[in-house]
Amino acid sequence: MTDNTAPKKSIHEFADKDGQFRRQVSSFRSRVSADPNAEFPAEADRYVLYITLGCPWAHRANLVRSLKGLEDIIQLVVMDYTLTEEGWVYTGVDGTAPCDPLYGFTRHKDLYLKADPSFVGRYTVPVLWDKKRETIVNNESSEIIRMFFTAFDHLLPPERRESAHGFGGYYPEGPLRGQIDELNDWVYNTVNNGVYKTGFASTQEAYENHLYPLFASLDRLEALLKDSAEGGKGPFLFGNHITEADIRLYTTIARFDVGYFTLFKCNLKMIRYEYPHLDKWYRRLYWDDTALTRGAFKKTTNFDHIIKGYAAALKHKTYPRGPIPYILPAPVEEEY
Numbered sequence: 595m596t597d598n599t600a601p602k603k604s605i606h607e608f609a610d611k612d613g614q615f616r617r618q619v620s621s622f623r624s625r626v627s628a629d630p631n632a633e634f635p636a637e638a639d640r641y642v643l644y645i646t647l648g649c650p651w652a653h654r655a656n657l658v659r660s661l662k663g664l665e666d667i668i669q670l671v672v673m674d675y676t677l678t679e680e681g682w683v684y685t686g687v688d689g690t691a692p693c694d695p696l697y698g699f700t701r702h703k704d705l706y707l708k709a710d711p712s713f714v715g716r717y718t719v720p721v722l723w724d725k726k727r728e729t730i731v732n733n734e735s736s737e738i739i740r741m742f743f744t745a746f747d748h749l750l751p752p753e754r755r756e757s758a759h760g761f762g763g764y765y766p767e768g769p770l771r772g773q774i775d776e777l778n779d780w781v782y783n784t785v786n787n788g789v790y791k792t793g794f795a796s797t798q799e800a801y802e803n804h805l806y807p808l809f810a811s812l813d814r815l816e817a818l819l820k821d822s823a824e825g826g827k828g829p830f831l832f833g834n835h836i837t838e839a840d841i842r843l844y845t846t847i848a849r850f851d852v853g854y855f856t857l858f859k860c861n862l863k864m865i866r867y868e869y870p871h872l873d874k875w876y877r878r879l880y881w882d883d884t885a886l887t888r889g890a891f892k893k894t895t896n897f898d899h900i901i902k903g904y905a906a907a908l909k910h911k912t913y914p915r916g917p918i919p920y921i922l923p924a925p926v927e928e929e930y
């Protein structure tokens with residue numbers, strides 16, 4: 595039997611031998627907890643979030659950190675957007691950190707090896723680091739955002755606590771939770787990770803096998819948002835409130851026209867021209883600066899790092915300058 599997942603010669607060789615891209619399973623899976631006696635209790639100035647601004651998975655964590663107003667509680671470290679043969683590195687380019695502020699490392703790899711000298715695998719972002727125990731708590735974005743939703747709530751003003759929002763929370767208890775999970779599941783497989791399976795495919799067959807399901811899912815999301823808006827349910831995926839499903843979809847849609855369409859050949863349709871409801875949903879989130887988001891979507895979206903990061907990952911010598919503008923203006927009231 596062929597071992598499709600055998601070690602690769604280059605860090606930039608993303609597809610396995612059969613032409614398919616398979617995402618590595620995250621290794622550090624502990625949780626920060628509100629319980630003061632837990633192994634990783636939620637405390638101010640104890641945890642550090644390591645990211646690059648190009649990465650959509652890291653973006654999820656950065657976005658929820660901002661949405662929740664955890665900026666003064668969880669430290670943020672931003673690395674260079676260029677994936678090198680050594681993995682993510684520190685260079686200080688374009689406003690990124692010159693080196694790791696805790697240990698002076700110049701490679702992200704060294705943080706993984708500090709946590710576990712025997713670690714083998716890809717040195718991914720995001721990473722949530724514990725300064726006290728000097729180890730990685732978790733490197734799986736879907737779990738980091740769930741911790742951020744609730745674990746630090748006792749350190750936040752009452753209106754920012756998940757419990758204050760009842761059924762309007764990001765991942766509320768009750769019937770909506772199952773619906774969010776269900777949507778997350780197909781969106782992850784065909785959209786969030788679907789763009790990677792399409793863009794990193796190294797055979798025509800693998801590319802096409804993921805391209806069509808990706809656009810079928812975008813069509814499905816467009817229909818869902820159209821129904822929701824026309825049925826008066828509200829502008830978001832589950833009505834009037836932003837949920838985890840909006841957050842997880844946003845970081846992919848923000849990269850679509852500027853990165854996946856151009857560089858990953860996900861180019862059957864553009865969000866801005868062919869998906870009016872999806873585009874309106876996206877623009878509403880990005881441009882919002884009300885108390886609902888306090889500008890968190892725009893603040894955490896860096897198109898320059900996204901475009902340059904994807905071009906570098908594919909080893910392109912140039913990066914695309916279009917489409918201009920990177921995002922269309924905020925929707926006006928008549929559009930709602």
Ligand SMILES: N[C@@H](CCC(=O)N[C@@H](CS)C(=O)NCC(=O)O)C(=O)O
Nearest residue numbers: 649651716717718719720733734735
């Ligand atoms: N399952 C992880 C995936 C994270 C991931 O794959 N991050 C990419 C950047 S977009 C990475 O760090 N890649 C480095 C590499 O592949 O060497 C999560 O959602 O947190």
